[in-house]
Amino acid sequence: MIRKRLLAFGLPMAWGAMAITYKLACPLAQQNGLGARVVTSAVFFAVGTGLILHVRRALLRELREVKKVAGVAQSVLLRPLPPRVDGLNVAAAQLSADRGAVIGGDLYEVIATEHGVRVVMGDVRGHGLGAVGTVAAVLGSFREAVHDEVDLACVLRRLERALGRHLRERARAEHPSAGGEPESPVAEEFVTVLLLEIRQDGEVRVLNCGHPWPYLLSGARAEPLTRAEPLPPLGPFPLPAELPAVRCGRLLPGETLFLHTDGVEDARDGHGRFFPLPAALAEAVAAGPVSPQSVLRAVLAGLLRHTGGRPADDVALLLLRNDRRHVVRQPPGEPVGHRAHRLT
Missing domain, CATH: 1.10.287 (Helix Hairpins)
Incomplete structure (x- = not known):
């Protein structure tokens, strides 16, 4: 040197x-x-x-x-996912809207725990390097909480507390002359979060705070996993006292979950038209054979064509296919596939 x-x-x-x-x-x-x-x-x-x-x-x-x-720093923060996690085939990609940035305001992680495979996907308001600190706070909390908390709702509350601490610290750093505890840590700051749990028997449970619902890819079909009403995003309002998870039946062997941020569906072409994600997924699964990698490549290629190679917002895609060999028998009356209801 x-x-x-x-x-x-x-x-x-x-x-x-x-x-x-x-x-x-x-x-x-x-x-x-x-x-x-x-x-x-x-x-x-x-x-x-x-x-x-x-x-x-x-x-x-x-x-x-x-x-x-x-x-190197950004790859440690949003580290590459392994190709397989506890019998699930995994594929993911992220595009930052800021040139020169590897990551932006989108986040995702997949971790195998004793409670099942737990997944987070989120979208910080804004994009680029300004959102990296918030991404780090949410991901750091998730990576610790998923092993400690039995209930998915408790994981979400940990994320809420971590986000609140981060915003208060950022507000104090940005306005040191204010002193004390700021009344409004960072105005209009929020994070959409999707928490998903896939148990050993394939049962899927979800908590959604203002995030787009995943799609279920089964055979030649591509349909929303559920149409339940999501909770508000983290940040502007406190979480409600009761956090009922949405129970989405079982992810059967060969079926795939497609998770995404709103930068995908909100992407526009030169004429202002939105990217037709359902049509792109239907085309990808109809081409067959379906694999997370092939669907990821097809959707990304279509998205880049649609936007002329330059998405205006951060984009994140995550696919999980159940490649487990054994099939757990389903009790009578239990929902199958994309039909869902809330757990009480």
């Missing part, structure tokens, strides 16, 4: 010393003739060009290093 810095400063200093030496010691530089002036100008032009090119290379090298460090 020291050697690199010496080289970085040494070369410009050597070029500057050469130019000064030429000006002071070279007899040609002391003459006022046209030829002498042309030579002197050429010498200083060459030295100036060399300095500019050197500075440019140094800045590009620093930029590459910064991007490398940022990429």
Whole structure:
């Protein structure tokens, strides 16, 4: 590191010393003739060009290093998901609306626990690097709470408390002169959150705070997992005293859940038309054979075509297919597939 810095400063200093030496010691530089002036100008032009090119290379090298460090930090925050989690085939992708950012305001995680595979997908208001701190607070809380809490509702309450702490700390950092506890930590800040639990028998339970519902891909069908009314997003209002989970039946072997953020359905083309996600999913499953990876590629390709390669908002996609071999017999009267009701 020291050697690199010496080289970085040494070369410009050597070029500057050469130019000064030429000006002071070279007899040609002391003459006022046209030829002498042309030579002197050429010498200083060459030295100036060399300095500019050197500075440019140094800045590009620093930029590459910064991007490398940022990429490593962001990949730790939104780490790549394993291809399989407890018998589930997993595929995911995320696109940031900010150029140069690996991640933005969307978040997701899939973790196998003793309570089942637990999944979070969320969307922080806004996008880009300004939302990364909120993403870190929510993901950090989720990764710890899913192992500690038996009830999915308790996991959600942990996320709410973590978000509240983060917003209060951010408000104090942004307005240190206010002192004390800010009345409104960060105005209009909120996070949509979808918590999903897939148990060993395939039973699916969901808590949804203002997030788009997943789609169930079964055979050649692509339908919403449920149409139940979601809770409000985290942030503006406290969670209600009762948090009934939505029970969505069982995810059978070969069936796939498609989770997404609203940046997918809200994406527009040059004429202002929204991206037709249901049609894109129907086309992807009709092409067959269906795999999380093939559906992910098809939807992403369609989305990029629709937006001209530049989505205006952050986009996150997550697919989970049940590849478990055993099938648990379903008790009579229990809902199947996408039909759902709330647990009391």
